[in-house]
Amino acid sequence: MKPPATEPTAGDQNPGVPGFHTWRGIYLFILAAFALVVVVLAVFSRWFA
Amino acid sequence: MNTLDWIVLLITMVGIAGYGAWHTRHNDHLDTYLKGSQTMRWGTIGISVMATQASAITFLSIPGQGFESGIGFVQNYFGLPLALIIVCAVFLPIYRQLGVYTAYEFLGRRFDAKTRLLGAGLFLLQRGLAAGVTIYAPAIILSTVLGWRLDLTIIATGVVVIIYTVTGGSEAVSLTQKWQMGVIFGGMVTAFFILVARLPPDLGFGNALHVAGAMGKLRAVDFSFAPDRRYTFWTGLLGGLFLSLSYFGTDQSQVQRYIGGAALREGRLGLMFNALLKIPMQFSILLLGALLFVFYQFQPAPVFYNRVEWRHSAAGAQASVFHALEERNATLHAAKADKIRAWLAARAQGDPATETAARAAMLQAQAATEAVREAARAALVAVNPHAQTKDSDYVFIGFILDQLPHGVIGLLVAVMIAAALGSKAGELNALGTTTTIDLWRHFRPLAAHDEARNVRAAKWLTALWGVTAIAFALFAGFSENLIEAINLIGSIFYGVVLGIFLVAFFLKGVGGTAVFWAAIAAQALIFALFLLRHRIPALDISYLWYNLIGCAACVGLSLALQTLLPDQPGRVINS
Numbered sequence: 001m002k003p004p005a006t007e008p009t010a011g012d013q014n015p016g017v018p019g020f021h022t023w024r025g026i027y028l029f030i031l032a033a034f035a036l037v038v039v040v041l042a043v044f045s046r047w048f049a
Numbered sequence: 050m051n052t053l054d055w056i057v058l059l060i061t062m063v064g065i066a067g068y069g070a071w072h073t074r075h076n077d078h079l080d081t082y083l084k085g086s087q088t089m090r091w092g093t094i095g096i097s098v099m100a101t102q103a104s105a106i107t108f109l110s111i112p113g114q115g116f117e118s119g120i121g122f123v124q125n126y127f128g129l130p131l132a133l134i135i136v137c138a139v140f141l142p143i144y145r146q147l148g149v150y151t152a153y154e155f156l157g158r159r160f161d162a163k164t165r166l167l168g169a170g171l172f173l174l175q176r177g178l179a180a181g182v183t184i185y186a187p188a189i190i191l192s193t194v195l196g197w198r199l200d201l202t203i204i205a206t207g208v209v210v211i212i213y214t215v216t217g218g219s220e221a222v223s224l225t226q227k228w229q230m231g232v233i234f235g236g237m238v239t240a241f242f243i244l245v246a247r248l249p250p251d252l253g254f255g256n257a258l259h260v261a262g263a264m265g266k267l268r269a270v271d272f273s274f275a276p277d278r279r280y281t282f283w284t285g286l287l288g289g290l291f292l293s294l295s296y297f298g299t300d301q302s303q304v305q306r307y308i309g310g311a312a313l314r315e316g317r318l319g320l321m322f323n324a325l326l327k328i329p330m331q332f333s334i335l336l337l338g339a340l341l342f343v344f345y346q347f348q349p350a351p352v353f354y355n356r357v358e359w360r361h362s363a364a365g366a367q368a369s370v371f372h373a374l375e376e377r378n379a380t381l382h383a384a385k386a387d388k389i390r391a392w393l394a395a396r397a398q399g400d401p402a403t404e405t406a407a408r409a410a411m412l413q414a415q416a417a418t419e420a421v422r423e424a425a426r427a428a429l430v431a432v433n434p435h436a437q438t439k440d441s442d443y444v445f446i447g448f449i450l451d452q453l454p455h456g457v458i459g460l461l462v463a464v465m466i467a468a469a470l471g472s473k474a475g476e477l478n479a480l481g482t483t484t485t486i487d488l489w490r491h492f493r494p495l496a497a498h499d500e501a502r503n504v505r506a507a508k509w510l511t512a513l514w515g516v517t518a519i520a521f522a523l524f525a526g527f528s529e530n531l532i533e534a535i536n537l538i539g540s541i542f543y544g545v546v547l548g549i550f551l552v553a554f555f556l557k558g559v560g561g562t563a564v565f566w567a568a569i570a571a572q573a574l575i576f577a578l579f580l581l582r583h584r585i586p587a588l589d590i591s592y593l594w595y596n597l598i599g600c601a602a603c604v605g606l607s608l609a610l611q612t613l614l615p616d617q618p619g620r621v622i623n624s
Contacts, residue, residue, distance in 0.1 A: 015317070015318070030130050042270045045268050045269045049267070049268070
């Protein structure tokens with residue numbers, strides 16, 4: 001049986017996504033998008049109440 | 050369904066399953082069979098993660114939730130983005146660094162064999178139970194409304210998924226899920242646009258939303274702290290965080306979807322794809338349900354949406370009672386449509402006093418029709434004490450069959466079956482893998498070096514789980530809303546499993562014996578809370594809290610027990 005593949009973690013810091021240089025930047029973007037969605041849903045609820 | 054519908058259904062379903070099985074028929078390496086192709090990119094991984102979570106229940110029950118209770122259920126997913134970030138940052142790098150096949154293998158490396166077996170055992174127990182529901186749920190609804198035989202529907206969908214999952218393993222699952230999600234997206238978007246187009250011409254999309262909102266169907270966010278409310282911002286954020294962290298971080302059916310792939314980056318981006326899109330997707334499906342509610346305000350609506358159950362009961366000795374309820378519902382329903390139009394007219398005039406009075410009259414008319422629906426449920430129970438009185442799961446499929454053109458009906462039924470196959474495949478793949486790696490290989494260590502024998506064992510065990518799920522679906526009876534049944538089963542076990550993993554990742558000084566007994570005690574506590582919830586009112590809390598309580602109890606007890614066992618520290622694994 002082949003040994004399980006392992007990989008170094010070096011080089012993982014650059015996510016290779018245009019506009020983002022670190023994974024932390026992507027995580028912050030996701031959190032900001034989530035906060036925006038909650039705000040939009042709250043406004044949506046109030047607008048159509 | 051006519052011939053065109055059957056052609057669309059069979060081409061999409063059998064074609065995708067056949068393609069998946071054919072394309073991956075030569076997968077005989079354990080790595081590829083259990084983890085999928087090492088060339089998978091983030092798009093395939095992201096869609097596979099989404100398809101595994103989105104079962105047929107998602108597309109049958111969630112519109113029903115929106116119809117019945119409004120879109121507040123979307124809050125259930127508020128913890129998901131944060132959970133996926135934690136999985137990306139902490140869980141995934143360690144899984145890939147260790148090269149494990151299952152999440153529970155990591156527990157064995159970090160703690161000991163008994164903790165690994167406990168984690169794997171809890172997963173097999175809860176996922177094995179849920180596997181029966183995921184195959185039964187669409188089958189009962191589709192067989193009821195389409196007149197198919199329930200047992201044949203369960204067996205046919207089960208056998209199809211077993212064939213391609215056993216043949217191609219994890220790669221076949223991911224490959225077919227990609228095409229199945231294409232069918233699902235196409236079908237749901239089509240249904241949404243047809244629904245909007247079928248709204249009364251004088252109503253319009255904006256007014257439809259105002260009607261839904263005025264009827265209480267569009268309260269997406271509830272910031273109250275009332276512990277008895279099932280869905281609030283806080284239960285969603287905290288309970289949902291723990292539920293999602295458990296599901297995505299420790300449930301093998303998800304872990305298996307993202308530990309493969311070309312690189313760590315691909316798995317991470319696949320998960321972030323879900324973190325970004327999951328809430329908008331669930332919101333859209335719930336909104337479709339809320340719009341269905343508006344649609345039926347201006348159409349003749351049945352008093353009970355599971356029409357087969359209704360007709361069956363109405364044909365008996367109490368026919369006159371059922372007929373009277375139908376007539377009363379029709380009268381009140383027509384009156385309510387007038388009240389809604391009156392409210393819309395008052396709202397357009399801009400006179401607050403008139404608008405308030407018209408709104409009160411509309412809500413009163415809504416309460417009157419709800420009272421008739423309640424009386425209808427009581428009539429069903431009077432005839433048959435075991436009657437299914439929750440009809441919201443039948444609203445969307447009823448709309449599909451009554452309102453959509455042929456061809457599109459076939460496509461939408463294909464959506465349901467595609468979702469059933471996709472999630473079922475992910476589950477079977479994970480159940481087979483965990484049983485092979487964490488149980489079979491553990492008890493047969495000499496066989497671990499024979500790759501061909503491992504793959505054969507994985508195939509047989511996957512098939513065995515498939516047959517077990519079919520048998521469970523054939524002989525078990527389920528009640529209540531089906532998606533809640535799945536989440537409830539998950540919540541009973543997930544918190545404790547997550548607790549074990551959080552101790553493993555973050556409390557390096559805690560060893561296997563402490564966490565093992567802490568997990569046993571925490572699971573007993575959750576069982577006690579669940580079983581006593583109807584006897585002690587204070588314990589009747591939202592099931593989402595079980596995730597948090599189980600996890601906190603496991604972590605807290607692990608720390609406490611470790612102080613009594615200071616000479617058995619854990620093994621440190623750094624990412």
